[in-house]
Amino acid sequence: MSELALLDRDYAPERDYSRVHETMGTRKRPYAGGNAGAFVARSPVSDSRRVRNTIALLLAFLAAACLFFLLAIPLTEIHGLTVMGNSTIGKDELLAWSGIGSKAHWYSVDCAAIESKLAMHPRVASVFVQRRFPNVLVATVVDRSPVAVVYARATAGRMEAHCVDAQGVIFAPASHFVEASRLPVLSGLEIRGLWYGLRLEGPFPALLASLKEIQDSNPVLVSAISELRIVSREHAPAELLVYPTRYRVPVRMQAVLNAGLLKSMMLVLDVVEGEGLSPSIRELDLRTDTFIYRTKEAVSG
DSSP states (O other): OOOOOOOSSOOSOOOOOHHHHHHTTOOOBOOTTSOTTOOBOOOHHHHHHHHHHHHHHHHHHHHHHHHIIIIIHHHTBOOSOEEESSOOSOHHHHHHHHTOOTTOBTTTOOHHHHHHHHHTSTTEEEEEEEEETTTEEEEEEEEOOOSEEEEEEOTTSOEEEEEEOTTSEEEEEGGGOGGGGGSOEEESOOOSSOOTTEEOOTTHHHHHHHHHHHHHHOHHHHHTEEEEEEEOOTTSOOEEEEEESSOSOOEEEESSOOHHHHHHHHHHHHHHHHTTOGGGEEEEEOSSSSOEEEESSOEEO
């Protein structure tokens, strides 16, 4: 007869649960260099330190930015305009034309825009603007120089003299330039509503440019000219009448001057004056290689 007996113990090996309780609650993560099932514990203390370091870096960056804006930015503020060259235009006048604001800074000014505004000044022939760190703005200005004088009627009806440069720009009263009294008068045009900065068109720019070349190379020839008169006829090229300073005979020639032709003109006028022919000659024609003089009744060659 079979009997069933209950045993009082299990023959399985006993487990040590104390070590299990010590590691409970700690999460583990795999690391690259170990076995696939291995884990590394992350400490809450290291996370807190990382956050504190990030906050410290942000605060340091903000402090440096504030220091830059408080100290460096004011040092770049531009005060006025430094003018280079031999310009006779006042610094305050150029500053007003430049359009520079009261709070302009070295890093924000537009040099090209300032050049464009200064170039609009009627007495400025050319200008170059550049920045110099930390707060200097330099403008190199070249003034227009007169090569001739034009007359225009003022609002009161009086004729007044004005300077014109080699580009044909009327830019200032002749009374502002001492040398203007020795310059040729440009005639053969009528100016209505004159304003400084007005540019002459037609044959005048080429004529004035050639006059400037002679003025630079041989100013004595220019001083021998009293008046340059443009003569225009319909369907015909413009011509030039030159009125010498020391002779009574005008000379007709092409509307562009050259030094060689002016020297020839002076030689012929010396002969005419020396032979006493001036009273009978109406004009001398030098438009071609043949010198022609027109008398008051006939034409001779």
